Amino acid sequence: MARAATTADAFNAVAEPRRRQILDALAEGERPVNELVGLLGLAQPQVSKHLRVLREVGAVDVRDEGRKRLYRLNGHALKPIHDWVKNYERSWSERFDELDVVLEDLKQKEQDDGDNDQ
Secondary structure, eight states: OOOOOTTSOHHHHTTSHHHHHHHHHHHTOOEEHHHHHHHHTOOHHHHHHHHHHHHHTTSEEEEEETTEEEEEEOGGGGHHHHHHHHHHHHHHHHHHHHHHHHHHHHHHHHHHHHHHHO
16 A cells, blocks of 8 residues: 655654654744754754645744744644544543552552551
């Protein structure tokens, strides 16, 4: 089966770790490409390529300010990922709640065993 293009949707675009790093950096605010280059330790053409993919899926917006191009996160485009993960959040919360009960039982048992030793 053929692999989907990285620009097909946000899921494919953020599958690449470097693009996720760019999104993380942009979550802190608007940044020019040279600042992203410095943060990621990549060559400017590589960062620009990743930014192009993120722009094509709408995850990143760009605006010109004089001679600079400033990139910013467009969280709306990432909503499908959030919605998908949210389906699993309930399950994770339930499992963590169950784990809390088990840990509390173990803690209580340990305290009871310590009290019996005295």
